[in-house]
Amino acid sequence: MRPFKVLIVCGTGIATSTMVATKVREFLDKNGYAAVRVQQGKVMDLLGSFEADVIVATTQVPGTVKVPVINGIPLLTGMGAQQVFDELARLLPQP
């Protein structure tokens, strides 16, 4: 079975997505989601073909995207981070 994939996107694929990806990986490790893959990218990648089951974004995502999108900004600022993890956990397969 293909592993469940979380795609983290920001404007350039460098800065905020790296910070958010680190936080998401920590959350997954701590909660036993060993099989979930985390990948990073830039928002323009979403205009082409991409593979993801859920997207965590720090920037606006094109309306053509059909998978669930979670706003990852609280993981940058630390304010409201738990809600983001709760929302993500609801979409993840059972660990």
Add this chain to the structure above:
Amino acid sequence: MGGFAHWLNTSRILVGREFATQEEVLRALAATFTAEEVHPAYAEGLLLREQNYPTGLPTEPVGLALPHADGRYVKVSGLAVSTLRRPVVFREMGNPEGEVWARVVILIAVSEERPNDQVAVLEWLMGLIQEPGFLAELAAAGTPEEVMRRFGMT
């Protein structure tokens, strides 16, 4: 640890200023960089980037914005800060419908030769804004030296 405080200097800190628009803030901050530090088109790059990828963050107790242009406009990495007497509206990062009334604006200029610095400086700033009182004290600072101290620079 001073982190990236050495990227700041008092000539790039504007305290308690009054600006009518976001563009005025961005242009004033861009103008604190010298021709040796940024390219002539830096301010335009900054405005364009903010339009495409807004940087307002709904922090408490005061709103924050972290504008930055593409690294190709930057020759020498640095930071510039403005605290605002009256908040100026920015669009929210990651949420096109959201608005942030910023009282603190921190401009991040990272040269494209050092892309890893972009992540490191952002992590440092996010650590600072999560310190209790940091943003409120920054917004209330009366002099550039006070701002420098709050960033850990003595």
